[in-house]
Amino acid sequence: MQQATLGVTYQTGSVPHQARVVICGGGVMGCSIAYHLAEAGWTDVLVLEQGSIGCGSSWHASGLVGQIKNSPHATRLCIESVDLYKELEDQGHSVGWKGVGSLNVARTEDRMILFERQRVQTQGQGLECYIISPEEAKNICPLIRHEDIKGAQWVPGDGVVSPTDVVNTLANLAKQRGVKIIEHCQIQRILTEKYKVKGVETSMGSIKCEYFVNCGGQWAREIGQKSRPKVRVPLHSCEHYHILTKPIEEVDRLMPVVRDYDGRVYAREWGGGLLGGGFELEAKPVFHEGIPEKFEFQLLQEDWDHFQVLLDPLLHRFPVMEQAHVQQLTNGPESFTPDGDWIVGESPEVDNYFVAAGMNSAGFAGGVGVGKRIAQWIMEGEPSTDFSSLDIRRFVDLHNNKRYLRDRVTYTLGYHAKLMYPNLRDEATGPTRLRTSVLHTRLMDAGAIWGQIMGYERAMYFTPDTDDYMDSSSKRPQGTFCKPNWFDYVEAEYWGCKERVCLIDMSSFAKFEIKSRNQEATEYLQYLCSNDINKPLGTIIHTGMHNLQGGYENDTSVIRLDENYYFMISPTSQQTRGLNWLHKKLPKDSSVQIRDVTSLYAGINVVGPRAQDLLAELTDASTKKADFPIMSCQEIDVGHASGIRALRLTHSGEDGFILYIPSELTIHVYDALMRAGRDYGIMNAGYYALRILRMEKFFAYWGLDLSTHTTPLECGRDFRVRFDKDFIGREALLKQREEGISKKLVHFTLVDHDKETDLWPWGGEPILRNGQFVGTTTSSGYGYSLQKMVCMGFVKHLNDNGEDVVTKNMSDYILDKNATYEIDIAGKRFVARARIHTPREALTTSEPLFIPVPARSPISGTASRC
Template identity: 50%
Template sequence: LPSQAQVVIAGGGAIGCSVAYHLAKFGWTDVVLLEQGRLSCGTTWHAAGCCAMLVEGIVRTMFEYSKQLYPKLEAETGIDTGWQQTGSIYVARTEDRMIAYRRHADAIRAMGVECELVSPRDISVYHPLLRVDDLKGALWVPGDGVATPADVTQALAKGAAMKGVQIHEKVGVEKVLTVSGRVNAVRTNKGDIRCDHFVNCTGQWAWELGQQSSPSVRVPLHSCEHFYIITDPVAGANTATTPVAQDPDGYNYMREWNGGFICGGFEPTPKPVFTDGIPSPFEFQLLEEDWDHFQPVLEQILLRMPALKEVKVQKFLNGPESFTPDLFPNMGQAPELPGYFVAAGMNSGGIASAGGVGKVMAEWIISGDPPAGTWPVDIRRFGEMHNNRRYLRERVKEILPMPYAQPYPKPEFQSARKMRMSPLYTTLEKAGAVFGVKMGYERANWFSKPESGEARLTQGTYGKPPWFNAVQEEYMACRQNVAIMDMSSFTKFEVRSSGDEVVTYLQRLCCNEVDVPVGTVLHTGMLNHYGGYENDCSLARLAENLYLIISPSNQMVRSWEWLHRHLPKEGTVQIRDITPYYAAINVLGPRSRELMAELTDAVTMSSQYFPSFTCRELSIGFAPRIRAMSLSHSGELGWMLYVPQEYALHVYDHIMHKGRDFGIRNVGYYTIAHLRMERAFAFWGIDLDASVTPFECQREHRVKFGKGVDFIGRSALLKQKQEGVRQKFVMFLLDNHDLDNDLWPWGGEPIWEGGRVVGRTTSAGYGYTLKKQVCLGFVHNPDPQTGEHQIITNNFITKSKFEIQIAGKKFSAAARLFPPQI
């Protein structure tokens, strides 16, 4: 082994070899790849090799790149990857499945992917072996195909080696060594290798390997048994032309293999495995056959392709595959340990996306920054609770069937729940709360009426949702009277110093002016060097040397890592996570000031003493030390009350008692979403990410160039201010949309202008006051010849005619840079 390298990669499957290949391709050739057994011996070798996935966003981008890469590798390396562009056919048994396909077709066409919706009769043109009499239609994607997993791996490995990468088999990584809080070396069974960067690409072993460093690194994934059969040849099957067939309603797939078929599925009742550890060695090994468990999938396979009833099964394969808690891969730099990167947990899509995963990871490692659009796969989306083995075992039972589940809007996980709960949880549950989960935290989405027998679990839909009327009542309470909402899941950090060091620190991190009077609350972005949002937060100055930072729930790990990354090396600034210690109660609505005056006194709550964006410490009922901030995160008049946990239930009960005379009612997060969309408020993780700047979302007023500090992102914003922006956050109001009969926009819909796609919506919902569907999203102005995004002006937004496409149907949409008065 070499004594040192720039990058050490653990794992010689398709993912690890692709990372090595792309690092070398981009000029980083001082790379060592270590495999504990032989290349592809873990889970890669028994993958089915289907390059056909119903995915969108960054996962789709990686998938499309992989399909372009695999046929090129043979010319480069001389190794045939087995790539065949057979196309894929996704069949539908229900009308809702066809709606899902129409929405998916809109999305991938907007990305430049060719596809076609076909009738049941025309399915036989593409795949004559399929039964079609019980189908509603299908989606045909001609660019999909198949590859041979082991050959893809060998081609990537050879391509990497040809560029200078060293590959060593039979070398196991035992531990990642650190110095001064970052990666310094890798300890193997054959000696140490010093390195600057380490990449954990060990698949189902990634969780265990993550524990072998100090600090340990969380890699949330868990193995499940995964089944398929290989059949004898079938008359009519052709290697080059028989497409991959997928029948999600029957949770099965079929791809041609040597004249026969590989047939498998994503069964509704999966079997987790290896909770207590993976046996060693486990190379080119399978698990025991379980025909009884596979029987429901097999019945659906035979239903869809009756010709298979007449052939023998050559082989039954039961191989472990690793799945993550949300069906997205684990990628990026670990928040616990600088220099430690992860690419693992591909959710049975490793071959389909390996090429793109390697490319994205190489860009990430070389630049040190996440590439645009990678937040859905960024490992910082997970917290400590997600790495618990019992949690993972329970959750993956729900995850494995999800590739074929009906993708209704606003899905919520049902497994591994009630993990993080507010002190108000039981009270809200009795009041009819229908909970969702964010960062492991139970949050009320909306409130049913238990006394009326209204169902808390509702059937999914692509149209008007069952909770529409309930949320409308909550919305009206916020707009006409007063409402109360538990927002305890907010991320809450105290940042302090003994002197004014905390001010210097935050001035550098924040684009807004933070050296404000004590008692002031402000909104600010924390930007990266490109001017994009790393964090979108509220700051309250509690003392000369103490600030409270409030961030979205899903920013808990990401913002913690960003803040720590930039701490002064002298240790003069301290950060404390107080999220578990304070409940957050939002009292909002036009009568909220009156109610707050009843809770305290009229003088304290007067607009002169307690204006907007002010923080005061109050007592409510018998509870002291409540930090009250005059904002509501919805655009309505309101107060956020940060209450010590032990007083939360008392304060809530006291507010509800006093609020009866004001018509107070509980509201949930769906209501806040509808309120903020009518105000065109952009939310981080939904509308905003690290590629969006304040100038692109109408937040220039929160950028203070004149504060005398070279804050992070300042140079990029000055350049953008001079040159102009190439995307713009826009509000759209749909015309001629039938609330009751048309399909609804839910986010992700293409935005059309002049016969071309110019963007996609990021948020969508009904405006109860505006009486229209509201869509928010980013608009570009692509060059007709090159497709490059041109500078976009306000005039382009206001003068152009836009349409929003919902499941194939386009609706005229009035564009607004700023929301109407409501």
């Protein structure tokens, strides 16, 4: 039996007994993956669609293709989508591509600053972007009201597509190359064996396969529940609106897409009329009890009252719409994720189970590029780009809780238009006090201001009075591009860590225990880690774990507690990812056991020169460096509490200890430290102070400075690599050591930056060497000891054509006396001094200071500039 859909004929009624790759979902993601696999010669591919191709959210999409996204990785995927649209049009395949450009208008100075930051950040992507005046914006699109805007961002390479034509074309081309596409076939179960994909059971029969790809759109979470173990795909549907007018005489067929982010709306030409929609601050979640059966080519009930918050700014920005006739108000369900970013990659629960979903209404902007990269990942076994900000392994179980998702996506739909300040990339909206330390109440009483990572609420800094510059009920930092309101508070905490003693709650760090009966645990970790793990008991080993290319899969501290018993500490963001990497490499004979003990132990970082004296008052163990040396661990008593793992390191470069405490004993230990610490000027400190301390010391951090595509030789950590043993990535690193590198992590201080009046760097700023773009910053902040702005970032060695040059003299290239460096912050360039080692001034304090905690911090950085 054959059926025609969207002009292409697909099979129904039976399925093959096996296929190398089974793709679930016939929308833009599924068809893109099938197309790219087939283009590369992988034709034993089967696409299963429960309804008809394109029947989900594809058919009612608005078809906008904006390339500038919040992360450079997402931007790159959107650029690749545009490249394919152009290529297909050039080949005679109609996908409705029109390169009409994007005109993004700004009502506020802060929005203009964001546009300027984005403009300079696109330098490394090869994307044209311009900042223009209100009058120039009006000339580009005469339909807009421009009197109330400050300016606009013009991206001429953006455009629009016809969604159904895109899906139709990709599906047809994949089919022509040998891909099988079967409609009206429901996935009933994904079969697994030893945590690996084995096959699928469908309404038409069973299929053996090596790879399964979940491209189920708003059904993706439900599909994730159909395997054992279940796969987390955290997304939830919301109502999503756009209005379509009948043809309007003034509308040009090549009108640009106009986005008014401050009004939360957009508009494009469609059939001679205007299609306008938006992203309201509070959305309406739907399908909480489940998506109805056979929900194909269907819409939801119109709700004009709800749409009014978008209709008003549309009418304001486009006065011509006031007299236009409405053709349709479309309310089509779209899926959104907890953090507003896409869900991409191989699942941590099941090997060879990939997910490409949760595009947050940007499926046609980035979906084709995502499909290309997922296809490459399947074929090559490793991702060809850094997916860290989009990786499905950034979630934990709570993110997949349906009630949490329903309440969360109410706000994340609005992230599309929200002015996302760079210093507020932590999750900042939705359910709070969900995942917290046992010290949460103590820290809240002390004036903690909260951020979130992996759903974990942690103190960023402390202040006794917050009412003057934030909603005190939210207790979260305020966004700014300039000197932040917390500057004075963090300064006090910083000097508390440098001169006295501070407590930092580090409970959110991921913690794993690895053990075996015999030597298997040691042999296993020796193979995973590039540093030598076979050290005396009580030794702390800082080490990387690498992929076959030598890039970092994890950056961790490993403590040998016993002959075959190890305690591993990783960044908070690595809880799922790090555990997944450990499980992937486990011996098949089950000789090594791994346990996630993140919640079993709280962590208190006791930082500062008086930390040794303070701890000595509460324990019988000697805290002298001769008896308790740096990078060692002992089990000690503190106060009345026992069984505490004390580590002599602080992740800050300052002396001190991290105490890993059984959770039920944590309050007692914290209170005992605070009481005994009064004589030492003890205070609480947050992650902002820790961040500044580690940046001044040139300590790279996984997820910001280190990634799957950076190696120890590139970040100056090759001294921690033991090449005389076998480990994953050794061959790649040996080759790099022999041939050289093309980029290196550099420490910059800005010479002519005024922290009071200039915009601040927040990460992602272009680095220029002799006027040539050579990289972007990864971490930035004000160094209180250096009294200058500090930036870290990778500098590339490029030839005159902008191509990477591999050299064994990368340090000489960076420190060449004829080289001048600048950091571009929103269009203004600042002279930067480059170093490849920790600045001496950051190691010692020449003029000790005592800075008390300010009672109230002055408001700054909230107006137009600084």
